Amino acid sequence: MEINTLKVESSLWIGNKRYRAALSAWYFSWTELDKKNREKKTVSVRVSEVIGVEDGRVEIQPQKKVEDTDRDFTLFYVKRSGRGSGQGVLWSLGRTQFSCPSRDLRDQWVTQVRTALKTHSPARPHRLLVFINPFGGKRRGKQIFHSLVAPLFELAGISSHVVVTERANQARDHILKKDLTGFDGVVCVGGDGMFSELLHGVIGRTQQEAGLSEHDPSGVLQPCDLHIGIIPAGSTDCVCFATVGVNDPVTSALHIIIGDSQPLDVCAVHHQSSLVRYSVSLVGYGFYGDVLAESERHRWMGPLRYDYSGCMMYLCNRSYQGTVQFLLADPGLSSPRDKTRCLSGCRVCSESTERLFPLSDSCSLYSDKLSQYSDQSEGEWMSVSGRFKCISLTCMSSSCPKSPLGLSPSAHLADGTGDLILVRDTNALGFLTYLHRHTTSQDQFDLPFVEVHRVKAVKFTLPPGEDSGEAEKYERSEQNTEEEEEEAVMEHPDKPCVHESSKSGSLQHLACTAKERGAPGKRKTSDFLCGLCCSKPPAVSVWNCDGEILPHTEISCRVHGQLVRLYARGIEDEARAVGLCEDSRDCKGKCVLHSR
């Protein structure tokens, strides 16, 4: 065996085939040799993607089995196994058992691989704090963690402290208040709601420790060092999907183990001078707010509640008035319609890191954390007023299984901006076309009633005279439906349904009079839709903030570039990962991911 600081090399056997194996700072590779010592196929594994090495012949799936033979060792590593249902690459645990000519050589290989991991893959977590929501998604969080993730963490030598939550906000409060010494990161097993708890905990804790207030709408926030990992086990899993490209627990566990690090923009939502919530995905008013509010009444349906409520709210054909003001991002850097995708190693995001943290270097990324806003001129505020089907602000693409390219397919995970999508009032067919384009590769912004802007900040105000009775008012108007309906029948039996008289209402099948609809108590199930839609539609909607309803209508939002870091690497371009596409921008559309 040849050993020097950078290279280890020897002959090894896999089954009855002979190989020349080599370990360098970057790769562990093995090349098959024929009887005449001619080289055949080579397999290379990046050292950064080695999960672990064990003495003997070891299996961990479906159960751990160890055959402690003297001359063997087993290498575990990341194996790319196709594209799954998303845009990214599914990872699984690769395993190869090597036989050495002597025990001594076996021990040297094991020691050298472990040394290479420590030296050349130093950002891996050693200790993690894991929160499992036993009720998220299909209620499989505990099973997913214990059967799929824990064995991988154990193999990689990661110790995890597991908290199975007993109430909402327990994970957030734990991070805000408990001693976190020794933890390299926090992990949630659940959906976007659980991620949001960790996000609020980590940002809040970091600001507390830095002595900064979260309430100043124009204040600077301290970027967070504690990494967040997501093991997807929720209903939408949008954050996982948009940052990894698939929602697969094993893929996410492997990204956590190898210590991948993906910075993420965060939007802070304020009402007057207080912080309301943070968002990384959707801050949405109108349709998406209504869908969420409606879905909360049907939690028992599980993940299907969104489809059901989506159909209901679509049929209600509502729109809302308001004024949206926004601060444009530098159009010279990128555009929401430039047809690019933010992929692993994205140039726009890397250049943003340099711009946001100008004095940073690889050793101290946040050495000048607060300088990011010092030279930033605010720019000019633009304003758009009118009636909207929906208003969406998204800091990332917000791709998810329902919409594989997302709300804004060219949005960037870490460029310090968000995409503001304004969908003006239109007829039902127009809005259906807009929604449907989220499920195909057709451009959803190429519609006359849709506009999209890349922004740094947004403000929303209601029309003058429309008092901002806030979200409770919306709730009341929804709850009072039955009483109001009863009154309508008694007082105005022939009053037409709002859709019948509505200018844009193409939902003629819903047109009916109050008398035809009948009093709520006597209504047939088939009348339910009319009950939902034909009561006086609320003049004010609610804001959906990453799946939570906000308690205020008039809000201001500001994007904080790269405020948190996830154990992820962005969406891997499969072609690039296997060496077909070296540059995500220069593949000339030949690879699958850039052919859109």
Ligand SMILES: CCCCCCCCCCCCC/C=C/[C@@H](O)[C@H](CO)NC(=O)CCCCCCCCCCCCCCC
């Ligand atoms: C004709 C088919 C149209 C399909 C349209 C699909 C559009 C899908 C767009 C998904 C956008 C997800 C944005 C991410 C939001 C997350 O931060 C948040 C937290 O998890 N999720 C939700 O708020 C949960 C929000 C979930 C929204 C689901 C909306 C479903 C709409 C279905 C409309 C069907 C109309 C059919 C008419 C006959």
Ligand SMILES: Nc1ncnc2c1ncn2[C@@H]1O[C@H](COP(=O)(O)OP(=O)(O)OP(=O)(O)O)[C@@H](O)[C@H]1O
């Ligand atoms: N033990 C618990 N009991 C009740 N609620 C909880 C508990 N633990 C966490 N929660 C809350 O449940 C909400 C939903 O959880 P989660 O995001 O994991 O699953 P989900 O139903 O799939 O939601 P999403 O649609 O956001 O993906 C979260 O907002 C979280 O605060």
Ligand SMILES: [Ca+2]
């Ligand atoms: Ca962004």
